[in-house]
Amino acid sequence: MNVKIKIHYFRNEKLPKESKVPVTCYLHSLSPEGLSNSYETLQIDLQKDESELLKEMNKTTRRQVRRGEELELGHIVIENPTDQDLLEFQNFYNDFAKDKKTHSCNFYHMKTMKLLRDTKSLLITYMKDGKNILCYRVYIIDDKVAMNLYSASTFRKIDNPEFKKMMSQANRFLTWTSILWFKKNDYELYNFGSLTNDENIRRFKVGFGGEIIPVYFGYRAGTITGFILLKIRDLKFIVSAIRKIK
Known part of the structure; x- marks a missing residue:
């Protein structure tokens, strides 16, 4: 299935729902609105x-x-x-x-x-x-x-x-x-990306100072097709997780 996915980086405010775009992907969003997944990042104030x-x-x-x-x-x-x-x-x-x-x-x-x-x-x-x-x-x-x-x-x-x-x-x-x-x-901001669990990488990044903050990521459906696609995607993750448990 060839479905258009629009990607937004660095969202810091609420964006209107894009009804003509099947799926919108938000990466490294500063706003948690509508997104349940998060991780830590380190950013430096360049001002x-x-x-x-x-x-x-x-x-x-x-x-x-x-x-x-x-x-x-x-x-x-x-x-x-x-x-x-x-x-x-x-x-x-x-x-x-x-x-x-x-x-x-x-x-x-x-x-x-x-x-x-x-x-x-x-x-x-x-x-x-x-x-x-x-x-x-x-x-x-x-x-x-x-x-x-x-x-x-x-x-x-x-x-x-x-x-x-x-x-x-x-x-x-x-x-x-x-x-x-x-x-x-x-x-205005220099961002190190994800603060991983790799101790050496984390030590390298944190050594530069800055502020550790949460950022968010996830998908939003704008059409019925996009909604179905994301439901199929979620189901695949669940099946994969069950197989790993077995």
């Missing part, structure tokens, strides 16, 4: 002074950012990524995902990024040492919010302890320089 943002970091993060400054790395921002830019990121990310044993960036994810790109809602940034890219960050953006969608680095591919230390510094420095770039370009 604060740079000195205040630095002060809110923990000591480890602040020290590693300073060390990153000394590495004289190149910070690249791609505001209008081409298909080739996306392909290069996909290849880099999938090498990272293979080493980390996590999900790869597949055809569906690439299609999503291209749709975001085509609506001026995607930005890529990376840190490089000479010709070598060390780490990436990909963001979903609107006029006020920048949210981390993907991050990847070569950290796991090298066994050298000194190189691992340098990569840790480069990764934090990339995050910090991206925060400053968004601040300079009049964004």
Whole structure:
């Protein structure tokens, strides 16, 4: 069944029901209205002074950012990524995902990024040492919010302890320089995306300070077709959960 799904990011107010759209998907919504699913996120107020943002970091993060400054790395921002830019990121990310044993960036994810790109809602940034890219960050953006969608680095591919230390510094420095770039370009919030249960990832994000808040996600039907589709989707989840219990 080919059903149109409209996606809204960063909703912060009540939106009218769209009767001509079968299904509307809300992701990373700041408003809980009509949505029952939630998770934690970390956001930084970019209207604060740079000195205040630095002060809110923990000591480890602040020290590693300073060390990153000394590495004289190149910070690249791609505001209008081409298909080739996306392909290069996909290849880099999938090498990272293979080493980390996590999900790869597949055809569906690439299609999503291209749709975001085509609506001026995607930005890529990376840190490089000479010709070598060390780490990436990909963001979903609107006029006020920048949210981390993907991050990847070569950290796991090298066994050298000194190189691992340098990569840790480069990764934090990339995050910090991206925060400053968004601040300079009049964004109001920098969002780290989901605060996962992975202790290392959570520690990395929380080290930058900011505020932990709940955000919400879910679907709303605008037509009978959309209502039926969501009921079928809910039923599939229930059946899947029962099978796992057995």
